[in-house]
Amino acid sequence: MAERAFAGFRTEYGGDPAGYWVAPGRANLIGEHTDYNDGFVLPFALPQHTVVAAAAARRPNWSAWSEMNGERISFDDAGMAPGAVPDWGAYVAGVVWALREAGHRVPHAELAIASDVPLGAGLSSSAAIESAVLTALADLGDLDLPVDDRPRLAQRAENEYVGAPTGVMDQSASIRCREGHALFLDCRSLEVEHIPFDLAGDGLAMVVVDTRAEHRHVDGEYADRRRACEEAARRLGVPALRDIDADDLPAALDRLPDEVLRRRVRHVVTENQRVRQTVELLRSGRIRDIGPLLTASHASMRDDFEITVDEVDTAVTAALSAGAYGARMTGGGFGGCVLALVDAAFADAVAAAVTGAFADRGFTRPRSFTVLPGPGAHRLS
Numbered sequence: 001m002a003e004r005a006f007a008g009f010r011t012e013y014g015g016d017p018a019g020y021w022v023a024p025g026r027a028n029l030i031g032e033h034t035d036y037n038d039g040f041v042l043p044f045a046l047p048q049h050t051v052v053a054a055a056a057a058r059r060p061n062w063s064a065w066s067e068m069n070g071e072r073i074s075f076d077d078a079g080m081a082p083g084a085v086p087d088w089g090a091y092v093a094g095v096v097w098a099l100r101e102a103g104h105r106v107p108h109a110e111l112a113i114a115s116d117v118p119l120g121a122g123l124s125s126s127a128a129i130e131s132a133v134l135t136a137l138a139d140l141g142d143l144d145l146p147v148d149d150r151p152r153l154a155q156r157a158e159n160e161y162v163g164a165p166t167g168v169m170d171q172s173a174s175i176r177c178r179e180g181h182a183l184f185l186d187c188r189s190l191e192v193e194h195i196p197f198d199l200a201g202d203g204l205a206m207v208v209v210d211t212r213a214e215h216r217h218v219d220g221e222y223a224d225r226r227r228a229c230e231e232a233a234r235r236l237g238v239p240a241l242r243d244i245d246a247d248d249l250p251a252a253l254d255r256l257p258d259e260v261l262r263r264r265v266r267h268v269v270t271e272n273q274r275v276r277q278t279v280e281l282l283r284s285g286r287i288r289d290i291g292p293l294l295t296a297s298h299a300s301m302r303d304d305f306e307i308t309v310d311e312v313d314t315a316v317t318a319a320l321s322a323g324a325y326g327a328r329m330t331g332g333g334f335g336g337c338v339l340a341l342v343d344a345a346f347a348d349a350v351a352a353a354v355t356g357a358f359a360d361r362g363f364t365r366p367r368s369f370t371v372l373p374g375p376g377a378h379r380l381s
């Protein structure tokens with residue numbers, strides 16, 4: 001991919017880039033819709049990533065070319081307010097904007113972007129672009145910007161520039177993950193613990209099934225879930241649902257006026273607990289034993305948070321029937337990908353079982369691949 005970014009850079013700008021920066025997509029092992037509730041998440045970085053070839057610009061503006069559509073965009077200091085740069089360019093302009101809002105002198109730059117993170121599959125292709133661009137600009141400009149502070153800035157680009165009301169998980173994963181580890185992130189304090197997650201060493205594999213289910217009403221439904229959580233927290237008199245302890249859940253549910261709010265709260269509170277239990281098991285090297293927690297998380301997303309669709313439920317059921325230790329949808333929901341934890345020797349059989357189940361239901365053929373936890377954003381050369 002660096003070669004593709006290099007070729008794009010050469011064609012668009014002439015000359016050579018000053019360097020290459022990469023940032024991965026992510027899969028979330030467990031902890032869904034907990035980030036904007038100040039809760040806990042446990043993502044890991046994917047081997048699929050975005051590469052940015054970049055150099056200081058000769059003109060006082062920013063230019064970005066993307067191999068995605070072969071398009072090049074440019075904007076300058078005056079033309080970069082939120083809304084000014086649309087579509088994919090907003091991920092680039094949003095990062096420049098967020099850095100400047102935070103008081104950084106952002107170097108004018110020429111960028112060429114290549115990526116193999118599947119688009120629209122719930123694997124954070126947008127966070128990968130934001131994180132790669134941010135890492136490149138921070139290095140090029142020698143900005144005083146500790147790595148731990150970067151995810152919030154990239155999130156600000158996503159929230160205030162792109163206009164998606166997401167939490168901090170995806171950018172944190174793309175920037176802070178470590179190879180061979182999952183990232184246990186407290187989304188309130190932003191403290192992290194890198195949890196060893198050596199799938200291969202244990203003879204295991206993580207199958208990712210891209211269900212290719214069309215995302216339906218995804219933006220509106222996401223915002224709606226977030227609003228419901230905030231309303232429930234307000235009614236319960238806590239800053240965020242993170243502050244409801246699992247032991248206090250029955251009493252909290254009794255105080256809520258309707259069944260929908262009760263279901264949303266039950267998902268978030270139990271999901272935070274499942275993240276902590278998963279971390280405990282991984283700390284003691286018991287990877288296989290996390291399977292039932294993954295599957296319980298899926299049931300909670302399906303029944304209480306109501307963010308799954310037929311295709312993802314079918315993939316989970318088929319993977320479990322074919323012998324997966326656990327399976328769940330990963331990401332924001334309403335389509336996207338399913339993770340299945342399997343013995344490495346059965347990875348192909350599990351993927352084939354899902355493909356068969358999709359054919360039986362008349363769904364679009366899914367794409368499956370296996371992944372190992374990769375590194376977070378860094379300079380390639």
Ligand code: GAF
Pocket residue numbers: 028031032033034035036166167168169170331332333
């Ligand atoms: C999307 C969002 F971008 C994340 O912040 C997170 O809320 C996730 O959905 C659900 O866990 O990926």
